[in-house]
Amino acid sequence: MGPMPARTLAQKLWDSHVVRTGDAGAEPDLLYVDLHLVHEVTSPQAFEGLRMTGRHVRRPDLTVATMDHNVPTRGGVRAADELSRKQMEVLAENCEREGIPLHQIGSRRQGIVHIIGPELGLTQPGMVIVCGDSHTSTHGAFCALAFGIGTSEVELVLATQCLPQRRPGDLAVNVDGELPIGVTAKDIALGLIGRAGTSGGVGHLVEYRGSTVRGLSMEGRMTLCNMSIEWGAKAGMVEPDDTTFKYMERRPYVPRGSAWEAALDYWRSLPTDANATFDHEIELDAAQLSPFVTWGTNPGQVVPITGRVPNPRSDTDERALRYMDLKPGTAMADIAIDRVFIGSCTNARIEDLRAAARIIHGRHVHPQVRALVVPGSTTVKRAAEDEGLDLVFKAAGFEWRNAGCSMCLGMNPDILAPGERCASTSNRNFEGRQGAGGRTHLVSPPMAAAAAITGHLVDVRELV
Amino acid sequence: MMPLDRADVDTDQIIPKQFLKRIERTGYGPFLFYDWRQQRDFVLNRPEHEGAAVLVAGANFGCGSSREHATWAIRDAGFRAVIAPSFGDIFRANSFKTGIPAVSLTESQVRHLIDLAGEDPTAVIEIDLEAQEVRGEGFGYRFEIDPFVRECLLKGLDEIGLVEHHATAIADYESHRLEWLPAVK
Numbered sequence: 001m002g003p004m005p006a007r008t009l010a011q012k013l014w015d016s017h018v019v020r021t022g023d024a025g026a027e028p029d030l031l032y033v034d035l036h037l038v039h040e041v042t043s044p045q046a047f048e049g050l051r052m053t054g055r056h057v058r059r060p061d062l063t064v065a066t067m068d069h070n071v072p073t074r075g076g077v078r079a080a081d082e083l084s085r086k087q088m089e090v091l092a093e094n095c096e097r098e099g100i101p102l103h104q105i106g107s108r109r110q111g112i113v114h115i116i117g118p119e120l121g122l123t124q125p126g127m128v129i130v131c132g133d134s135h136t137s138t139h140g141a142f143c144a145l146a147f148g149i150g151t152s153e154v155e156l157v158l159a160t161q162c163l164p165q166r167r168p169g170d171l172a173v174n175v176d177g178e179l180p181i182g183v184t185a186k187d188i189a190l191g192l193i194g195r196a197g198t199s200g201g202v203g204h205l206v207e208y209r210g211s212t213v214r215g216l217s218m219e220g221r222m223t224l225c226n227m228s229i230e231w232g233a234k235a236g237m238v239e240p241d242d243t244t245f246k247y248m249e250r251r252p253y254v255p256r257g258s259a260w261e262a263a264l265d266y267w268r269s270l271p272t273d274a275n276a277t278f279d280h281e282i283e284l285d286a287a288q289l290s291p292f293v294t295w296g297t298n299p300g301q302v303v304p305i306t307g308r309v310p311n312p313r314s315d316t317d318e319r320a321l322r323y324m325d326l327k328p329g330t331a332m333a334d335i336a337i338d339r340v341f342i343g344s345c346t347n348a349r350i351e352d353l354r355a356a357a358r359i360i361h362g363r364h365v366h367p368q369v370r371a372l373v374v375p376g377s378t379t380v381k382r383a384a385e386d387e388g389l390d391l392v393f394k395a396a397g398f399e400w401r402n403a404g405c406s407m408c409l410g411m412n413p414d415i416l417a418p419g420e421r422c423a424s425t426s427n428r429n430f431e432g433r434q435g436a437g438g439r440t441h442l443v444s445p446p447m448a449a450a451a452a453i454t455g456h457l458v459d460v461r462e463l464v
Numbered sequence: 465m466m467p468l469d470r471a472d473v474d475t476d477q478i479i480p481k482q483f484l485k486r487i488e489r490t491g492y493g494p495f496l497f498y499d500w501r502q503q504r505d506f507v508l509n510r511p512e513h514e515g516a517a518v519l520v521a522g523a524n525f526g527c528g529s530s531r532e533h534a535t536w537a538i539r540d541a542g543f544r545a546v547i548a549p550s551f552g553d554i555f556r557a558n559s560f561k562t563g564i565p566a567v568s569l570t571e572s573q574v575r576h577l578i579d580l581a582g583e584d585p586t587a588v589i590e591i592d593l594e595a596q597e598v599r600g601e602g603f604g605y606r607f608e609i610d611p612f613v614r615e616c617l618l619k620g621l622d623e624i625g626l627v628e629h630h631a632t633a634i635a636d637y638e639s640h641r642l643e644w645l646p647a648v649k
């Protein structure tokens with residue numbers, strides 16, 4: 001046998017999960033799924049489909065469910081509206097019947113699906129992970145091939161633990177250099193989307209590489225991978241290294257003892273081979289990045305905080321300006337805000353809360369602003385309280401809530417009123433995303449914290 | 465044809481979140497483009513386009529959230545196909561599962577269809593999956609489609625059944641998985 005051709009990590013992950021190679025283009029490859037994450041919103045019709053066809057979940061031991069989108073972040077399940085409650089009940093019934101472990105509202109490990117996977121050590125390098133949710137790309141930070149699927153595919157995976165897939169292209173994003181002060185992983189993502197456009201990644205598996213990415217914490221890598229879908233990528237991944245292994249050590253589901261050693265050997269074989277090639281590459285100079293903020297209604301409509309609302313270059317831009325009620329030429333830092341949301345699967349991990357708390361410490365939320373901190377999971381909430389972060393936020397006038405998706409999409413009681421303007425650490429500024437008529441400006445946690453204090457969008461570097 | 469001359473239409477617009485709380489697979493039609501429909505002159509409200517069976521839209525249609533409710537809503541509102549220069553990946557996959565082919569044409573071909581639908585709301589086009597062609601009076605535009613997807617659409621194949629057919633290969637794969645991989649029992 002000749003030497004193995006050089007492969008990207010995406011190719012290695014793909015190859016190791018092919019149950020059956022598709023025949024000469026007529027059929028896609030059949031991939032095996034190592035972990036299927038389930039939440040209340042995109043699963044009821046899939047379980048119903050199984051029931052109607054007399055099927056059952058093939059691998060309940062490789063399936064984990066949580067409640068996140070609908071959960072009220074205060075007042076418990078009783079605070080939910082009737083339809084939300086029903087959806088949560090249906091998930092509980094489905095999990096009960098099929099033997100799927102469920103992290104219910106109010107339980108110790110409940111949280112946003114993409115936060116609890118890594119936190120529990122369920123997310124590991126080399127795995128294929130799917131979920132009926134587009135931000136499944138988050139798990140790619142651990143070098144998992146992780147992507148979102150629709151409800152019909154959820155049903156297919158529940159029934160067979162497999163998914164027919166065509167191999168997407170390989171795209172490398174090389175980020176090199178030192179991040180300037182005040183610039184975070186969120187700003188790398190926003191800067192990248194501004195550059196590549198909202199469909200720049202479509203049809204590709206992205207590998208984030210380079211010295212800047214290697215220097216990011218796992219939290220930062222998760223933020224970066226989380227937003228892969230915002231520029232259309234199928235998945236985003238980072239090679240595993242000591243930062244990865246250190247984060248994973250001793251989490252509940254990671255292997256122990258000799259299995260840990262064996263796993264480490266395997267994980268160390270995953271990075272892209274030295275002479276492997278990508279279909280496309282994008283270069284980003286970290287030193288050129290600054291804290292970014294979106295002005296429009298998609299994440300590609302973004303400028304540095306020191307910039308101004310741009311002149312419209314398309315119908316889409318014009319519509320966005322109207323919706324956001326902004327005039328070209330306005331300095332971003334002159335835009336007053338009503339609400340601040342620190343939360344979501346993009347930026348509600350412990351490091352995000354620490355970064356926001358550092359800005360807030362000893363200061364007070366502007367009287368015109370209502371500000372909310374929503375930890376991404378119950379575990380994050382506990383950790384933050386152990387460090388006293390909750391006290392910092394509360395003393396400053398922030399509301400401190402229970403874990404959930406909260407105002408990222410407002411399927412629960414946390415929503416913007418029409419016309420309200422919000423600095424948000426979430427990932428989507430689509431029209432109405434945080435509430436019909438609400439206006440969203442995407443920023444990093446320190447930027448959101450700074451906006452809460454000053455009452456307008458502001459360069460966080462002025463406050464540090 | 466229903467001409468929706470907008471790019472980057474995300475699934476939050478196609479079906480806003482408040483309608484994702486239903487646990488059924490049908491009944492989403494009235495909520496399609498719910499927020500935009502509040503404006504009287506929005507194209508879906510115009511009587512001349514009533515009964516349109518093909519939605520024609522700008523690039524990157526269906527980006528964003530994975531909600532299959534978006535394709536259910538399009539189907540329930542009476543559409544049988546969507547044409548755009550490009551689509552979000554998950555939306556495209558969902559549209560095929562829902563039996564609503566997402567057909568990619570070039571920017572200029574889509575522009576032609578949008579203009580045509582605007583000028584003549586009664587203009588009729590035909591989407592021929594077998595021949596992979598969109599046809600109208602005086603034009604025929606070829607499109608590419610995954611051959612497997614095309615088969616499934618044409619024959620109405622049950623994909624779960626097809627995968628179950630490979631039970632031996634699946635069981636064989638399972639017997640070789642790395643033993644330290646996490647399981648939750």
Ligand code: SF4
Pocket residue numbers: 068069112113114133135344345346404405408409426427
């Ligand atoms: S936090 Fe927002 S983006 Fe993340 S899973 Fe929840 S709703 Fe989706």
